[in-house]
Amino acid sequence: MARQRPTPMLDAAKLRENALTSIRLGVEDFECSRHQGGDPARALSAIRNLFAGVLLLFKYKIATCVEDPADAAALILNPPEVLPRSDDAGGIEWVPVGNFKTTTIDVGTIRKRFEAFEIDIDWDVIRTLQDCRNHLEHLHPAHTLGEVADFVAELFPVLRNFIQLELGESPAAILGNAWKIMLLHHNFFIDTRQQCEEAWSEACVPEGMESWLNECKCPGCGSTLLAPAQESLDAGDTVEYNDDRFQTTCIACGYTVLIAPLMIVALERAHSYDPRDGDEPSLEGCNQCGRRTFLIHEQSCLWCAAELEYSECEICEENLTQADQDSGGLCSNHAHAYEKFMRED
Ligand SMILES: [Zn+2]
Ligand SMILES: [Zn+2]
Ligand SMILES: [Zn+2]
Structure with a gap:
């Protein structure tokens, strides 16, 4: 028999304390990152601490779903490898080898544990946060300030709901001043975003492009808080017809730039394709x-x-493209056949 050492015990109270400390440090980093023109290193540190803190808080919740501290550890730590072994009767049995690892479960496994214990969370938001966390390492540090500010604002409702509904505690009571800072920032973000939306409604953005406007980020800092430039509005310009001069101003850092190319880049990113995979544009x-x-x-x-x-071929009903329009409603094959027929006639 493979020797199984007992599963280590887990100190849930310690987990909770570490989670809260990490979140408080993250908010502190966030505050400091915004002083004197911005400190990108502190902004990166804020994301790391906040993300780590949220994951620790999730693990704390999982640990409190069971009564036995050994069970709690088994849920939080990565389990030993399970390997096949002969059962001496021509079959196999699967046996865990070694001990529980010293590493703890990742986001994917946390999700499985949550599902097992019917803990609800908005995974779309968590995935966004995780992407943001992974993504930040690859960004130019100077571009992170606005993105981190968006991250903190979006984290707020997730954290609030989780602490209130799943932990049954008061965020203000357990996070103190850090919570006050997050609340103020979140409210600022929501108000500003609403003001931006209202201002854009004056700017005649083509209807089909509205959702791509929402995908735009400031090229200077990565913030999504982009407003139409006041000069463009004052000049009576519209995005639809004056896209060669209609500008946007970033509320987070003041960067001003043409809005149309940002929208088109966002659209192109969503429609990117790789011809090597046989993809078509x-x-x-x-x-x-x-x-x-x-x-x-x-x-x-x-x-x-x-x-x-002409949207489809009159003969075979194949969808037509812009390039087929000169053929009077025929696809390229049938236009070809028709031409040949006329020549022979
Ligand atoms: Zn067009
Ligand atoms: Zn900016
Ligand atoms: Zn056809």
Whole structure:
């Protein structure tokens, strides 16, 4: 028999304390990162501490779902490897080898534990936070300040709901001043985002492009808090017709830049494809307005709303493209056949 040493015990109270300390440190880093023009190193540290703190808090919750500290440890630590062994009767048995590891479970396993204990959480938000955490390491440090500010704002409701509903505690009571800072920042973020949305509604953004406006980030700091530039509004310009000069200003860092290219880059990113995989493009230049905003499969332009005159082949009903429009409603095969027929006639 493989010798099994007893599972280590787990000190849930310690886990909780470490979680709260990590979150408090993260908020402190966040505060400091915003002083004197911004400190990107502190911003990175804020993300690391906040993400670590949230995961610790999740693990604490898992640990409190069982009564026996040994069970709690078994749920939180990565289990030993399970290997096959002969059962001496022509079959196999699966036996855990070694001890519970000293490493703790990752986000994916936390999710499985939550499902097992019916703990609800908005995993979409957690995935966004995790992406943000993984992503930050690869970013230019100077670009992180706005992104971290967005992260802290989005973390707020997740943390609030989790602490109140799953832990049955008061966030203000257990996080103290850190909670006050997060609350103020979150409220600022929500108010500002709403003001930005209202201001954009004056700017005549093409309807098809509205969702891509929401995907835009400041090229200077990564913040999503982008407002239409006041000069552009004052000049009576619209995004739809004056995209060559309509500017946006970042509320977080003051960077000012043309808005249209940001929207088109966001659109292109979502429609990126790799020809090496045999992928086909799904986006192309529009014959009507010239912008790269024509959706090939939808047969319409997101910017100018142009649609195809001939949408399918009269003979085979195949979907037509902008390039087929000169053939009077035939696909390239049938246009070809028709031409040949006319020549022979
Ligand atoms: Zn910015
Ligand atoms: Zn167009
Ligand atoms: Zn055809």
